[in-house]
Amino acid sequence: MSDTNTILKAEGVFKSYRMGQSDVKVLKGANLSIEQGQFVGIIGASGSGKSTLLHILGALDRPDSGIVSYKERDLNRESTGRLNRFRNETIGFVFQFYHLLDELNVLENVLLPKMAGCSAFGWLVCRSAAKKRAKGLLEEFGLGERIGHKPYQLSGGERQRVAIARALMNEPEVLLADEPTGNLDSETGNGILEVLRRLHDTGQTVVMVTHDDKVAEWAGRVIKLVDGMVEEQAWT
């Protein structure tokens, strides 16, 4: 693939965490480039740094050194405000534990990225269109009847589908999924993976972190992280 299609790129990324008195080096010069429209699976053992890499790619965290760029835009040089906007408009996150807000119902959870990105006045202007899109997404994921329910009234699979709908609300360029099936039984997990694959089929770029090789097989491209470095890239 040509370099012009590269959407996210990590070059020589280092990251360490302080644990008690010592520093734990998690990423040790990881290099990675993700092309537009790819379904990438990042696998690795526990502690290999896959979640950390995902968070750095999604600007949830900053690397200690190295470059992370989105369409050749160096994210390290961006201000906090611009990174907030980047996360709001360009990235959609799906987490292992769904991370829905208990105080909001399903529809409101899905609307959250839109609300977070708008001023009070802007929200008044775009509210009806946003609701329409949110309801459309929920219908698409088979949750049309659940829009008024609270997260605790849903099953694990339903919650994760709500989380995916929320991640897609602002039509992000990249969907980052951190162990999206890690908290689900295999049947429900497969349902979620079906959803991700369907999204990929429509052109959505998806980056998924998993520790499970079988789950990673759903991705078109598999990257293995070993000891903080990208060691192997496999294409299926």
Place this chain on the structure above:
Amino acid sequence: MYKFKLALRYLLRRKISYFAIAAVALCVFVVFIVITIVAGITVNFKGKVYNSIGDCVIHTKSLVGFGHYEEFIEQLQNEPYVYAAAPLVKNYAMVSVDQETKEIAGIEPVSFSKVTGFADWIEYHKGDVGNVFQPTYDVNLPGCVPGIGCYFRRNEDGGYDTPEQLRQIALEFNCIPLNAKGAMSRLGAGDFSSKTFYYSDHFRAGYSLDWKRIFLPLEEAQLLCGMGGPDKRVTHIHIKFNEGIGLEEGTSKVKEIWGKYLEQKKGVINYKLLENVQVDSWKNFSKAVVAMAETQQTMIIICFFLIGIITAFIVLVVFYMVVSHKSKDIGILKSVGAGQVSILSLFLSFGFMIGVLGSAIGALIGWPFIVYINEIFDFFNIQLWDKRYSSILVVPNEIDPKVLSVIIISAIGACLLGALLPSWRAARMKCVDTLQVTQL
């Protein structure tokens, strides 16, 4: 938009929020009640003092008094800003009521009533203040008007069991008359000037005057105190200004014309006495008495300001707990692009809501409570103080909307202040930490 929605949900869903609201409500309720009562007592007391003085006083601390007052009163009455002026002789006498020393005040009842509330204080000569010193049982007898507490004793309700018709009561006054030089004007066996006056009425000013002062006709008081004769003297001239004249403005004008009067009178007999005369507004004149009440009020306000600090601290603790419990939410919000300002304003909105709700509840409960406070105390038979010894018979319950507004705004401010630190902490939380994504 989500900030308001989430703040409202936090408020409704978190039981701990109810404790914060209750703390704010309780604080507003208590402060509202106490400030209203204390302010009421102070305002009431100041009103009574003002009512017994008028706007401005020309006075001397000397018991000898000062002369040439009639001419000056005449001059004052021609001033456009003066409504009325009244002379007064103040001195002390042994009176045959409990053989106590009482303050005697010689007045011209009509002019004194124009300056003060005297006409409203009396009981048996209402609407006929000019004849207040004529006992109804014998108009030819020399009358006196003691404060109601000088002769009658109070009952447990703070009232006086006065007779419908006055019976003849003779009061003997013994006073040391002083000449213009301050020496006793009589020497020898008859040092004291004595006279018997008859109870013609009594007055009720509503404060300590009621126990210590007896009004006499001006001329009689002057004779008793040695201030009569060709160069008559008084100790005070009370002045009331026309409506619209400011206290300081009127007082400084009086000071000005008094200065000019002094210049004119240079060299007259007993001029030295005029030099000791001071001109003061009623506030300055009664500073010693009023300042005490105001100091008490200030001290109570300071004490309750401390309660406000405690409320802010409670809100701070509650918010710290909420922020700790909601750190995951903060991470979620940041992951969808919410910035520090958004998180800060979310939790400050939450604090604002607690402040508004708490103070609204406190004010709504406090309002009827203060309005019916006397009835409530009566119903439960609660007596806060012994009314036999106090000039306050009912708990002041006049609500000042300005005071209430200040209390509410302060409570909301305290909540915002209490919420600020935890909100700031929430805003600065790192997204990855709050989502507990410590798995590497």
